Amino acid sequence: MSQFFNYDSPRAQKARYARHMAHQDVALMTLICAWVLLIFGLGVVWGVRSSWGWLLVGLAGPLWMVGSWSRYLRDIPSQPNVQTIDGVLEPSLLGVLPREHTPKELAKLVMTTPGGRFIANRFGLGSEFLEPLVSGAAADTPKIWQEAERIRQLTGTTELTAAAVAAALIRSLPSVNQYLASAHIDQDDIVQGAAWYAHIRESIALRNQPRHDGGIGRDWSFGYTPLLTRFGYNLSEMPASNYLHAGLPSRDAAIQQVMHLLSQGGRSNVALVGGLGSGKTALVHTLARKLMNSDLSIPRNLQFCQIIALDPSSLIANAPGRGELESLVQRLCYEAVSAKNTILFLDDAQLFFEDGNGAVNLSNVLMPMLEGGALKLIMAMDEQRWLRIMQATPALAQYMNRVMLAPTDETETRRLMEDQVLVYEFRNHTLYSYQSLQAVYRLSSRFLNEQVMPGRALKLLETAADFAEDGFVTKRSVEQAIEQTQGVKVGTADTAQERETLMNLEQLIHERMINQTRAVQVVSDALRRARAGVRNPERPIGTFLFLGPTGVGKTELAKSVAAVFFGGEERLVRLDLNEYSGPNDVNRLIADASQDQNSLTAQISRNPFSVVLLDEIEKAHPHVLNTLLQLLDEGILRDINNREVSFRDAVLIATSNAGADRIRQHIEAGEKLEQFEEQFTNELINSNTFRPEFLNRFDEIVLFRPLTPEELLRVIDIILKGLNKNLAAQKLTLHVDDDAKRALVDAGYDPRLGARPMRRIVQRAVENIVANQMLSGQAAPGSEIRITLQDVQTMLQRSKAE
Template sequence: MEHLDLHSVRANKARLGKKVGTFGYNSIFALGFVMLLTGGLLVYADYHLGWSLVGISLFCYMAALWVQYDLLVVKASGQGLNNRISKDVLTALDPKQPMTPQSVWQALSNHWQTMFIMNHLILPPHFVDDLLTVDEAGMEVIWQRATILADHQQSSTIEPGHVAAALLLTSPNVAASLTKIKHKPADVEAIANWLGRELALFTRKKPKFGGIGRDWANGYTPRLNRFGTNISRAIEQQNIEFGTLADSPGVTAVKAAFSQGTAAVALVGEEGIGKTSHAYALAQNLLAETKDRNLEHRQIIALSPTQIISVARGPGDLEYIISALMNEAAHAGNIVLFLDDAQLFFQDGPGSMNATQILLPVLQSRRVQFVFALTPRDFQQLKSTNQAFANLLTPVVLQELSEAGVLESLTRAATNFEIQQKLVVSYEALLEAYRLSGRYEQDLAYPGKAIQLLEQSLVHNVSGIVNAQAVQAAIEQTKGVKAGSAAPAEADQLLNLEDQIHQRMINQSRAVSVVANALRRARAGVSNPNRPVGSFLFLGPTGVGKTELAKSIAATYFGDATNMIRLDMSEYQQESDVARMLSGGEHESSNLLLQVRQKPFSVVLLDEIEKAHPNILNLLLQMLDEGQLTDDRGRKASFKDTVVIATSNAGADTIRERIEKGEELESFEKQFIDELINGGQFKPELLNRFDEIVLFRPLKPEELAQVVGLMLNEVNQTLSQQQISVELSDAAVQKIVEVGNDPRLGARPMRRAMQRAVEDVVAQKILKQEAQPGDHIALDASDLSL
């Protein structure tokens, strides 16, 4: 690798150009103009001195041209470091100082390209000052890396951004420091490429696409101008650049179809996949087309169905407008009509119109070319309702972009947001928008869902910077999930989760501990993010706290006991119930997938799982494995932020008998599960999918007394609005336990006993005005109506 020569001709020109600058150029040009004007006047007056001034003016103009086209530009003059290094680098470096990584960084740290990289890393420029070496020999690898970056971006010059990125990428000290703040070398390289795309856009010459002569050749199109948007003209006037999308497989396929004489193409893709962006990229590609005369100078005009419908006063008026638009496009000759949300042209109803009978003869005559944007579902519906029309469309199915493609789209969107709202959108925000939108947004495709989330995060900026936390705040606000790191208060809550759960339920310490550990793992980010937060099978007799533990999780971890979706699996015993569970109906309140979309951060409780049809259990396998299910309309519902709990009374008698014999749960738990498998009650592949299988034991009398205490707290909470409280003596508590205890039903009869013993007595006292606000009612066993 050659050494950078700061005394070369190019380097001297660059420094001289910086000294002369725009002011010097303007001064030389003005001096030449004055000399020419004065000399001309003197020549006219027959003074020989005038010819000398004219000569000086010509010299000034030659000098001005030299400054303008040589000194102020210093273009790349071939291959090699010294021939490609940009004038900004040459003028920033001091030829009198040793050239080391540290000195080069300090020289370039205030350049806007270096600031671009550091701002998008959310780092101050001085962050790396003391991390770089002062060894001159270390510059060789830096120049090599900068050259590689420039080559990758197809840049003829090596810019300050390339050098700054190379300094960050080649320093072990910088790499170690970036790792500590969760940055990777790939992030630096990605930001450098982002900068490279912006540089290419800034420096490229505005392309010429034919100008007024082309417009005259296309004809007069007043109606199309009124009801549509000329995409091609917008690209031409605003110098919009769609990067690699202009040569993507989708755009290439549409061009190939048109080149072969196809009259209409259907861009088929999910919402958010970029059908409109593909139309714009197609317009950019067609504007630059010079090889295929069938495509040369084609202009794309997007029609707005809502605007057409709003103007039309009836079906006849609507038919007249559409026919006039088609005739105008056919007369113009080089028009391609783009119909976004094309299904609005194919259906009857508010905000839509069925124009297929008007468009059908136009397509058959091939007088006008069309691009229709449709979702797969809408295209399928069109084929089922109007096969003749659908057969005239050549479908081009768009695929979701790769992660690299989505991130490139995000950088373009971020640049627009930065310009419009005077913000800095960090690269970590783009990565977080990609990650979180993929996890939580199931109804849109990439890149649309990532761009939408990024836009929603702008309002959460901190001091004008959109960081990863802003994106997390946006998803938490829109989806009701916890996406960010646990705050100190929440971390303390997680560490003491068992105590909080035990405030709502008695004993079952092993079950509580198992669930609490799973929730802590998920919140700390050390569990599998593609599966539910936790999945548990609770086994045990009725009334021992299985459902109550699920409610406690909803209240303590998910914030509210109502954040629970409960399904009685005894209602899903038929094979036909599979379709009911996967129904995409939006108005079925019992629909599991709809409820999960509405409450993605919740407990999913599947009661009496052993009663469900085997095909339902197969769906459960998929849910636990992949963290998602797909409805009958092809839409996914994510279970990745739910805690899935299945309960079963299978083997309840066995558990009760062995506990009564004095055995501990842990001593026979494995044997018990094996018996369930051997008995055919559960398939081993289902049991293996659960994070934990937890056995619940029957409650002892002293524990039932504690349950009475919890129920009494609920009564007092209800009475607190009337400022009345109730207290039970030990004898009263014991009597309720005796009456409400049923070994077969556990603690469930206790609530009925509580209602009869306490709530009925208190209600009578209130109605008889024997209890007033502020009173404390003490009840003994003899006071209870049992």
């Protein structure tokens, strides 16, 4: 195909005529007028016996011609054999192109066509963006056509769409990458956008083709199915919205396989096995629609077969008595066999083969029918259920041919979304940007683990419509949908307040804990990296091992992170690993939410955006530690049902008191943490406390040093601050003298226990005094309670005596 444009080619001329003439209304109105004039004219000639009626008849002729021509002009097929660009150019653009045009003029004209506007709107670029940026030199036009032709070949279409021309113009911009980057896209995305537009045009053309549904006598050779109509849904008669619109290679192959299995003699039954959301039901809907078309690719014995899905709830409700259900199902099966054109479909087939609420075991009824081979049956279920049925009723599994339905890959999911988005747009009066579709795929893969592709992407796509801004669904709308439904933060920090928080994380954390500056620093850095979007998204936000004596702030730091960054201390998932010291405790760790709501996987499935605190990790069984290895490495843990649970939005903190005495010895010897950190880690490995491969998987191993009496004074201040906060509700303030605080520290100081005794001491000495004063009426609302050294000493002596 050359890069030249032949203004005088018949197709170009036709497109120009079509611009004015090829409107449905024009064609219809002129043809109606022609008929009216013809009938009226003949009426005048014959009825009134006036020869002037012929003039009306004569007028009908040109009108008829115009109407017919207008209808013809609506369809201008491509002529790929023509060597100039006008042979394949989309008529809406071809009809407006002047003989000579610069890229600038071309850009202006492209934006008047649906294809050009499609690119401008879907990418959020605006229809005015292109014209000022492209070249104004006519000599550059052939290059644009050349590029457009290249895009046409890349997208594999016959027609050169206006969207492809718009894409070519964008790709010809001098600083295209920089320009596109500001819209969060690249050049490949623009080509994908052109392919999307071409696909829509092809789908519309395909839909407008006549269907060959067999006509009025189609079902006369097949039996009536009154019972099945009552207890099931005829998928073949359902509206077209439930089937797969796009021709997806993996799904087409599965449909072919199902058709082959159903058409062969003998046991022509299919078990469609795939994860939730893999599109099993949609595939059967597609098959139902396909079978109702006299297509040569359909085996003769399946042509015009109807697929009826049985409704288990309706069956159970209508057959309450003992044995009634079995008899009813038997009659339904006989009816399906007798009709000779009916395939039964058991969606969520486990409901028919398991005893329980809303379920019933019909394997004994169905098995003889399946064995005979007369009944055609399709079952759909997930792999776990299939395995369970195989285990419980191996004979049943033997009669079925399993067809696995794998999740769709990115290309297929994108194609499905592109089709489905048109339905959602029509339904919700919204417009989805291209970037929103990218975000849907990325975020649904990461956060919606309860389903597989394409179900999870379509689910998020639909939810995102609720977060549209001015009817436009953007990348941000999708992020908000995920943030609201999953309780995670996925976008980069975008509000001034959040940026302020991130920049002052250390300060905010230090409001709750004393010293341990290095620990606070490494955790804060990890959180900042996460919210700036520069971290590795395939791993948790941060994985830390906190080592140090008890009461030095390890747990408090985890709580502080949960409160400051994740929005509240309830975002802390805490597991005491001394409770996981047995080899079988792994099962408890990864238990399904339905069995144990407090298992690690269940809690993170509910709240993926959390701090996971694994306390006393050295006490966990090696099997438990092995299980945690994958979690530390990839941020993924598989639950007991082999479902992936993502920890990629969590901060993982493991704590241990191992080697606490050694840390104290080093500190007492006057060494700084940084000086003996490496040596200390080696000691832990050499003493077999931790295996090196385990320690290596943490982002940081942070040593906490024992608190000094001066630091404990600040801990007392924090505790008193909390107490004052509680008293504020009763309009009281508490003041503790400095020497009294010192006495509290002296009384509670124990280098082995750190800050832990401080809270007990404050409780014993301070809170008791406050309580007594309040109850005795000494502390009236609005007053200040002052606690002196003497008060503290008295209380401490009293409690010691007790």
